[in-house]
Amino acid sequence: MEDLHIEIVKEIISKNHKETNGSCGIYIATIQQQSKIPMNKLNPILRKLYEEKYFNLREGLNGKL
Numbered sequence: 001m002e003d004l005h006i007e008i009v010k011e012i013i014s015k016n017h018k019e020t021n022g023s024c025g026i027y028i029a030t031i032q033q034q035s036k037i038p039m040n041k042l043n044p045i046l047r048k049l050y051e052e053k054y055f056n057l058r059e060g061l062n063g064k065l
Contacts (some may be wrong), residue, residue, distance in 0.1 A: 008035045009045050010058070013055055025060060 013026050014035050016026040050057060 005037050005041065006045055
């Protein structure tokens with residue numbers, strides 16, 4: 001089940017990256033809303049993908065991107 005959640009999150013991040021040509025980030029809350037994965041399960045997935053350098057984390061005006 002976790003592998004399915006990881007693929008869903010990767011798909012959301014990749015889709016956003018392609019749509020914005022990599023110029024805009026996506027908020028963690030947006031990933032949670034689109035994936036429908038509870039935040040307590042989403043955080044370890046995001047941590048794992050971050051450690052694998054799948055995405056960069058930066059501070060946006062209204063939160064982390």
